[in-house]
Each structure stands twice: as structure tokens, then as C-alpha cells.
Amino acid sequence: MSVSAAAGATPRVALMITCLADMFYPEVGERIVRLLRRLGVEVTLPTGQTCCGLPLFNSGYHDEAAAVAARTVTIFRDAEAVIVPSGSCAWMVKHEYPGLLRGRAEAADAERLAARTWEFSQFLVRRLGRTTFESDVEGPLAYHDSCHLLRGLHEGATPRTLLNNLSGAAVVPLPGSDECCGFGGSFSVRLPEVSTSILERKLANLEASGARCLVACDAGCLMQIRGGLARRNSPLRALHLAEVLKS
Amino acid sequence: MTEPLITTPLRERAAQALGDRFLHEALDIATTRFIALRRDAFGDFPEGEALRDRARAIKEATLQRLDAHLETLVANIERLGGHVHFATTAEEAREIVLDIARRTGARMAVKSKSMATEEIHLNDALQAIGVTPVETDLGEYIIQLAHERPSHIIAPAIHKTKGQVAELFSRELRRPGLPADPEVLTKIAREELREKFLTADLGITGANFAVADTGTVVLVTNEGNGRMVTSLPRVHVAVMGVEKVIPSMTDLAVFLAILAKSATGQKLSVYTTLVQGPRRPGELEGPDEFHLVLLDNGRVAQLAGPLRESLYCLRCGACLNVCPVYRQIGGHAYGYTYPGPIGILLTAMLNGPASVRDLSHASSLCGACADACPVRIDIPRMLIELRREVDVRGIAPRSERIVFKALARLLRSPTLYRLAARIGRAAQRPFVSDGRIRALPSFFGEWTKTRDLPSIAARTFQERWRDLS
Numbered sequence: 001m002s003v004s005a006a007a008g009a010t011p012r013v014a015l016m017i018t019c020l021a022d023m024f025y026p027e028v029g030e031r032i033v034r035l036l037r038r039l040g041v042e043v044t045l046p047t048g049q050t051c052c053g054l055p056l057f058n059s060g061y062h063d064e065a066a067a068v069a070a071r072t073v074t075i076f077r078d079a080e081a082v083i084v085p086s087g088s089c090a091w092m093v094k095h096e097y098p099g100l101l102r103g104r105a106e107a108a109d110a111e112r113l114a115a116r117t118w119e120f121s122q123f124l125v126r127r128l129g130r131t132t133f134e135s136d137v138e139g140p141l142a143y144h145d146s147c148h149l150l151r152g153l154h155e156g157a158t159p160r161t162l163l164n165n166l167s168g169a170a171v172v173p174l175p176g177s178d179e180c181c182g183f184g185g186s187f188s189v190r191l192p193e194v195s196t197s198i199l200e201r202k203l204a205n206l207e208a209s210g211a212r213c214l215v216a217c218d219a220g221c222l223m224q225i226r227g228g229l230a231r232r233n234s235p236l237r238a239l240h241l242a243e244v245l246k247s
Numbered sequence: 248m249t250e251p252l253i254t255t256p257l258r259e260r261a262a263q264a265l266g267d268r269f270l271h272e273a274l275d276i277a278t279t280r281f282i283a284l285r286r287d288a289f290g291d292f293p294e295g296e297a298l299r300d301r302a303r304a305i306k307e308a309t310l311q312r313l314d315a316h317l318e319t320l321v322a323n324i325e326r327l328g329g330h331v332h333f334a335t336t337a338e339e340a341r342e343i344v345l346d347i348a349r350r351t352g353a354r355m356a357v358k359s360k361s362m363a364t365e366e367i368h369l370n371d372a373l374q375a376i377g378v379t380p381v382e383t384d385l386g387e388y389i390i391q392l393a394h395e396r397p398s399h400i401i402a403p404a405i406h407k408t409k410g411q412v413a414e415l416f417s418r419e420l421r422r423p424g425l426p427a428d429p430e431v432l433t434k435i436a437r438e439e440l441r442e443k444f445l446t447a448d449l450g451i452t453g454a455n456f457a458v459a460d461t462g463t464v465v466l467v468t469n470e471g472n473g474r475m476v477t478s479l480p481r482v483h484v485a486v487m488g489v490e491k492v493i494p495s496m497t498d499l500a501v502f503l504a505i506l507a508k509s510a511t512g513q514k515l516s517v518y519t520t521l522v523q524g525p526r527r528p529g530e531l532e533g534p535d536e537f538h539l540v541l542l543d544n545g546r547v548a549q550l551a552g553p554l555r556e557s558l559y560c561l562r563c564g565a566c567l568n569v570c571p572v573y574r575q576i577g578g579h580a581y582g583y584t585y586p587g588p589i590g591i592l593l594t595a596m597l598n599g600p601a602s603v604r605d606l607s608h609a610s611s612l613c614g615a616c617a618d619a620c621p622v623r624i625d626i627p628r629m630l631i632e633l634r635r636e637v638d639v640r641g642i643a644p645r646s647e648r649i650v651f652k653a654l655a656r657l658l659r660s661p662t663l664y665r666l667a668a669r670i671g672r673a674a675q676r677p678f679v680s681d682g683r684i685r686a687l688p689s690f691f692g693e694w695t696k697t698r699d700l701p702s703i704a705a706r707t708f709q710e711r712w713r714d715l716s
Contacts, residue, residue, distance in 0.1 A: 017708045019658075023668055024701040026708035033715050045712045048661040056655055058612055060634030060643075064655030071659060151614035180571045184611025189693040191572075191609065193262050196697040198571045198611070227698030230683055 011128070012042045014079035016072075016117070018089045019051035020219035028085055028219070028240045032120060035247035036083075039130060046075045054092040055185050057100070066100045073097065073106045073113050081127065082117045085242060086218045087149025090119035095152060119149060121159040121217055121241055132165045134246040137239065139169030142211030144202070144225070144238075145178045146218035159217050159241060166244070174214070175205045183224035199228045206236060214238040250368075250598055253582040257605035264576040270406050274577050277405045281568040284512025285619065298504050303622040305498050306559040310550060316459045316492045317541065323462025327524030329537035337367040337597075340542050344369060344451070344484055347538055348378050351482050353448035357440075359466065359473040360384035361453025362400060362562055363486045363542055366584045366597065369451070380451070381443045383472040388436055392419045398578030398586060400564040401510050406577045440472070450480035450534065454487035455561070456502060457539070460495050464539060466520040467506060469513075473520050483522070483534040489541050490558040502561065509621040510563040545596045553632045557592040559622040566616035566626060572609050581606060588616035588626045591633070600636045604643065607633040671703045 013036065017029050033043050053068030072093070076082050084090040094114045101110040124130050135141075143163055150156050156178070163171045182188065182198030189195075202225065206214050216222055216238065225238040253260075264270055289295045309316055321331045334340035348356065356378055358364065370380040370391075382391040386404040390397060393415055397403030404412070413427040416435060425432065452473060456465040464485050466473040477483050493499060507513040526533030549555050567573045567587030578586030583602065585593040588610060595603040607630055610616075616626040637643050638651075657663045678684045684700040686692065694700055 019664075022708045023671075023703050026704045026706065026711055029708035030711065030715065045709065047709075049709065050658045050661055050664040053658060056651060056658070058631060058634075059651055060607075060631060060636070060638045061651045061655060062635055064651065068655065068658045147611070147613040147615075151618050178615075180611050180613035180615065182571065182611060184613065187608060187611045189690065191258055191261055192693040192696060193258070193265055194572055194575050194609075195611070197265055197575045199698070201571075223701060224698065227694070227700060230699035231685075231697065 010040055010042055011081065012044065012079075013081045013083050013123070014044045014046050014076055016052070016076065016082050016084045016089065016093070017045065017049055018084060018086050018219060020223065021085050022049070024223065025219055025240065028242050031240075031242040031245075031247050032083070032085060035242065035245060038247060039128060041128070044079070046079065048075055052089040052092045054088055054096075057092065057096060058185050062100065065096075066104070069097050069100050069110065070104065070106045073101065073109045076113055077109050079113075079116065081123070082113065083120055083123045084117060085120050085240065086220065087119050087146045087153060087155070088218055088220055090117055090122075091148040091152035093117045119153060119155065119217060121149075121162055122153070122155055125158045125161055131161050132167070133162065135166045135169035135244055136246040137169060137213055137237075137244050139213070140172045140209075140211045141166075141169050141213050141215050141244065142172050142174035142206060142209045143177060144174060144181065144206075144214050144216045144221060146216055146221045147180050149217050150178055159215075162241065162245065163215060169244070172209050172211050174209045174211065176201070177205075179205075181221045181224045183220045185220065188224060195224075196228070199224055203228050203232070203234070212236060213244075215241055215244055217241050250583055250602075252598070252602055255582075257580070257582070257609060260580040260582060261576045261609075264580040269408050269411060270577050271575075273406055273408045274574055277402060278568045278574045281402075281511065281565075285509060285565060285568070286512075288508035288512040288514065292508065295505060295508065298501055299621050299623060302501050302505055302561075303559060305493065305501060306622055309493055309498075310490065310555070310558055313489065313492070313547075313550065316494055317489060319459040319494075320457055320462060320492050323460065324524060324537075324539055327462050327537075328527070329462070329524040329539060332538060332540045333543070334540055335543045337542075337544050340367045340486060340540055340544070341369060341372045343538075343540050344486065345372060345376055347482065347484055347536075348373065348449055349376065351448060351536070353378050353482065355379045355381060355443065355447040356449035356451050357381050357383050357443055357447040357472075357476050357480060358387070358451045359453070359468060359476040360387050360401075360403070361451070361486060362397070362585065363453045363488055364451060365397060366544065367486070367542070369486070378449065381440070381447065383440050383444070383470075383476060384468070385433060385436055385470060388440065389415065392416070396579070396584070399567055400562050400585065400587070400590075402564065406579065444472075444475045444479050447480045448482065450476040450478075450483045452476055452483070452485045454485045454491055454539075455506070456499055457487060457492050458494075458496055458499055459492050462523060463496075464522045465499060466522070467503070467516045467518070468520065469511070469517045471518055473518055477520060477522050477534070478532045481534055482536045482538070483525070484538045484540065485522070486540045486542060488546055489543055490546055490560075505621045506561055506563055509561070509565040509619070545598075549596055553636070554592050554596050554629055556624050557589060557596065557626075557629060559624050560589050560593070561621060563621055565619040565621065566624075569615040569619045571611060571613060571615070581609070588630070589620075589624065592626065592629050595633050600633065600640060601642050603633050604637050607637055665709075668703055668707055672705070675702050
């Protein structure tokens, strides 16, 4: 694939690391930075980042979520493009920020940020036009659709394009790949038994797929799925897409 | 308020359902099948997506002039010799039906499947005045024998395995040793019901639609029982939520093209029954009297309320089949008449926000419901809206409010955020081994009981950034 989509000046992108990747999966952020730099993208990390506010929004604390959103919008005001390693956080910024901040001083900035924000796989494929990578892990791989990326941002094909074009690892279909993993933020601790029961279904499907590694584009799903695999001492792994693409 | 508040915590209700192996099996088989059937039905029907948009637009336009469409409907039904009643509450609706039963000297009522009559708890009320209600939809018949309530909007006995139904029939119908064979069991139900159809005085139905400009009440069924209920007894009473009126037959065609596909994956249901008032002179069958009870019960208030979109609902049940929570716990654990994602919204509509304090959180917000909905109701958005209402009105537990307000404070301040990471790192030390946490005390234990938790990294990404540049 060509890089014609990015023809011209070096693309510059600000990384929105998100709270989960920042605290629990910093290696995902590191790999994204290395990969983007190798592709000739200049990466910045605006300071003072915390969280996009999705946990507050989803639990109905909208004034509080708006205050967090206003901060985030301000932090990323000058970014040409923003890249987010989780579908759910990208969805929050793209879909919910404009509504949350309507009528406030940050409203126009929120609209602009929404339009310039990309989920990681989206950025690679749609902005950079890059679809061919080498794999850094052994297959077979299976892709899990995270709910917000699939049904919120309508990106089912984009991450799969990257995986299907991988050299060095086979990809197998995951039965029920579009079904929720049971995470759902606070849902996972409000109704932990139900959340776990949904997860068990996902893990059974993963085992049935014959894959050795599940790939996802959302730190929330990974926390849930990895948590379940580790507790069962499973030999199977769950990785972020950025951990699979050779940087 | 229609139904009393349920006091057993949702989590307990759910845990009980999760522990039921038969329930789990029955739900898994049925919902998996429904999902595949629906997918295939729309897969073979490229016009489907555009028709869904069209159906949604019709619903919205109709609600904008609901009063006018209802007036037209009433005028046309009366012109055909039928009677229309308006019930503001569930109690009023029950009283209207009971009055009709008393006045016509009814002793037995045969019913075709109706969620509206479930909503107003009509069967108990009929029983109390000496009218025997007999459910004639096979699923409803099963749960009536079992003294239960529907656990699914279109498949009320979805929670039962065929083995359980065989046992139930053997016991309740005094026919010991029946095999777990659906064909045999269905035949027995037919035999039992045939006589009831012929002796009942009253036929009670719901309505999938009512066409305003022709005065037609439309029933969508699969077993033919709807036809018997509307044609054999002397009196037919249909109970219908006010939002189910549609302007014309052309609109009906749009809905019929997507309803059965969404519900059961059928191109059309086996029977589509169009009822236009009572029997007319010269006609051989049909009731002497026809009544339509229009039910408000909290619906009209939502025309201008946050749950407005849920008035588009066709009651197809597609959102239940795809919901990961419903598929695990089934309908009874929800506790009220309407289960599943749409059921939470309808419960709030009928019983107020206090009834959904916990239920509004019975969703991972995965969005599968909105995707499956034939009229694209944005259920997750309204669930979030309900959570907000529960919070703003102070219905949410105080402890929860404190936690979320504290979290909001922390996320507004990078200093506090960094401090939290440091404190977390220190606090987790006794619990971490190999970078994973297997058990944590108090609230966090809800996670670690069944799942490992990753430990907070020795250095967060933002702390590592300088090394990367």
C-alpha cells in the first residue's frame, strides 16, 4: 500500500494515552510511538492527561464528565490529529464530547477535536493508508471486536484488514467475535457474576477458535479477557493490536 | 405505578438465574438460534436497512401527531360498530375489561398472546371476579400452567427446556409419562385448548398495530390461536398501548416487512389477522361486540420525556436475543413485566425511575440491542439517561455518589491523578505477584474474585515519555 494518503508534510499526531493504557499497559503506548515514528509520523504527548471521562459519563454523572471533557479538549486544542489506543475512549471523544460540551466555551474545540480524533487502527489504515505489517507474535490470531469500535465507530473491517495482511501470523475466525466480553466498565463490578459469565462465553469461543492469541483494540476488553485467561492459567494470550504489529 | 417495587437486589436475582443450569441451556439454545435466523432473514433482504429507516420515520411522524391519529382510529372503529375505551392507568384498563366481562356475563376468557394484558396484570383480576382466563399461545399456555410470567416478549416460555414442559404437562394435565417431544406436547395443548375456544365467552388479545384510517386492529401470530380468539367468542376485547397506532395500510406493509424478520427470522409470521370491528350483518363469523382499550399507563408522559424513542418499540424481542446480559440471566431476573434492554426502559416508563435504580446498570452498554432493533431505538443512550436520572434524583446509593464525585475530582487534576497512581502502587504491593493481582479486599474484590487484575505499572506511560523522546 502506498502512503499517498499522507503525502506532503510529515504527519504530526498527539497521543491520547488513556488512563488504562497509561497505568496498566504503558508498553502498548511505547509500541504505538515506535511504530508511528518508523512510519515517519511525529508523535507528541500533551501533558496533564488523565482520562476521557467515559466511566463518569456511562454511569450518568454528566456534569462531572463534561468537566473532564473540557480539560481534555483544552489539552488537545492545538493537535493536528489525535490518536487513541482504545475504541471506547475514541468513541467518547468523537461521539459524546460535542454533545456534552454544547453551549460551553469549549464547544467549538470539542467539535474540532471530535473530527480530528482517530482510533489507532483507523489512523493507520484510513489516515496513513498503511495496511501491511509484519507480525511480532506467533499465530494463529483471532480478532475480538470491541463494542464501541464496532458498533460506535463502525470499524469492524479496518482492524481485520491489518490482521489479514500480516505476514508471519495466520488469522482464524473467532465465533461470536462481535459479542461483548462482559467488561462494560463499572458493570464488571456492579454485576460481577454476570460480567464473568459473559466473559466465560468469550473465552470458550476463543478456545474453540484454535487461536493462540486474541487481538483487540481496547484496553478495557483486554483487562477483562486477560484477567480471565490469567485466572484460569490459560496458555492463550490477549494482546493489543499494537503489540502484534512489528514496530 | 403499575407494579410494586422489587426489593431483592438485582445482583441476587441474577446470581440465582446464573446458578440454574437448565435456564442457561434453554437460553443459550434459543437466543443463538434467534440471532442466526434474524441475521439470515435480513441477509436475504437487501431492502431491509432502508425499510428500517422508513419504519423509524413513520413511528416518529406518528408520535408527533398521536392525538390526531388516535381520533381517526376511534372514529373509524366506532363507524364499524366497535367501542373504544381510554385507560389512563393499569387499574382503569383492568376495570374496563372487567366491566365488559360482567356486563356480558362472561365465565371464561380465551387469550392470545399480549404483553399489554401482562402489563396490567389482567389474568389475576379476571380470576378474582370469577372469569377463568385461558392463555392459548403455546408458550403462554405453558407458563400459565406453571404459574409463572413470560420471560421473553415473544417467546414467553423461552426459559423452559422441552423436558421441563413434558414434566409440567404430565403433572398439570394429569397425563403421566409424557415424552419430551415438542410435537406430542403441542398436540396435547391443541386438544386441551380446542374445547376452551368453543366454550369461551370472551376473547382477549393485544394488538401489534392499529391502522387509523381503516380502523383495523392487526395481530401478528404463528399458531392460529389469534384467529380463534377473535372469531369464536361472543365478545372480543383488544388491549393496546396508545403508541401502537399507525396511519395507514401502506405503513403497515413497511412494519410487516421487518417485524417477523426481527423477531423470529420469518419472512412473515404464519398469521396476520386484521380485525375490523364486530361481525357485520351477513358475515358468518366474528364477535357480536368489539372493544379496543387504549392504554396510556405512563406512555403519553414520555411523548415529551427522555424515553420518547422507546415508544417506537414493536415488541419484537430482537434486543433481548442479542443482549449478553439477557442471554445469561433470562427474563425473570429483571423482575418486572418487560425484560431485556427495552424492558428496562419500559419498566422505568411504567413504574418510575426508582424501579430501575439497579436495572439501569444491567447492561454493559455493548450496543448490540440498538443494532438489532428494527426501528433503531438507541437503547444504550437511554439507559445512560436513566442512570443520570437515578443519580440526579438522589435514588442512587449515597456511597456510589461519593465514589463517582471523588473520581471526577481526581480526573480533573493531573496532580491528584499522579498521586493516585503513586498511592495505588504502594497499596497494591502486598497483593502483587508476577505483575498480577489475584485477590484484593473490599470493593475491588468484586473484580478479583473471578479475574486477575493487572498491577499499576512501576512507571506509567506518562512517566516513561521522557525516555521515549
